[in-house]
Amino acid sequence: MTPxxxxxxxxxxxxxxxxxxxFYQAATGLPxxxxxxxxxxxxxxxxxxxxxGFQRVAGYRPPRWPGQDSPQQLHICFTVTTDLPAAEAHLRSLGAGLPDHQPHGDRARVLTDPAGHPFCIVRA
Structure with a gap:
């Protein structure tokens, strides 16, 4: 039986x-x-x-998008139900970074959170 x-x-x-x-509370509204x-x-x-969840790690090394010398290990995607450029601007005002490498054209943006984790916002 499969669990x-x-x-x-x-x-x-x-x-x-x-x-x-x-950062993520301001971005998502989650309590x-x-x-x-x-x-x-x-x-x-x-x-x-x-x-x-967010856990403290001594000696934390942030991932570097898109390189893998310090691998991302996890990539979260969020669907944007409003205007993608407006959502990007809002997230950047909260402290998100915008890497140079953007492989998805106009349908999505790769951003980085303040700790360096890459995440995507994708048009609904």
Whole structure:
């Protein structure tokens, strides 16, 4: 019998969990998890919803998009239900970076969060 699995959390390594949580909270509107602290912070995760977690890692090295000398290991995509350039501008005002390498043309943008993790915003 195949086990029934349900994803309950995605966790990103970072140097400052509360700062990265604040970035993603401003970007997504997800509520902070009530047990967030300086070692591990999260968004959502109550009532069975997916937790987006951020854990402190000593000596954290950010990934470098698109190179793999410090690999990304995880890539999150968000669907944008509004104007893609407006969403990009909003995320950049929150501290997201815009790498030079943009492989998706006008249908998506690769951005980096303040800890260097690449993520995509994609037209709905």
């Amino acid at each position: 029934q699995l349900r994803m309950t959390a995605i966790t990103l390594d970072c140097p400052d969990p509360l700062a990265l949580m604040a 902070p998890h009530p047990k967030s602290d300086a070692a591990f912070a999260g968004l959502g995760g109550t009532d069975g919803e997916l937790l987006l």
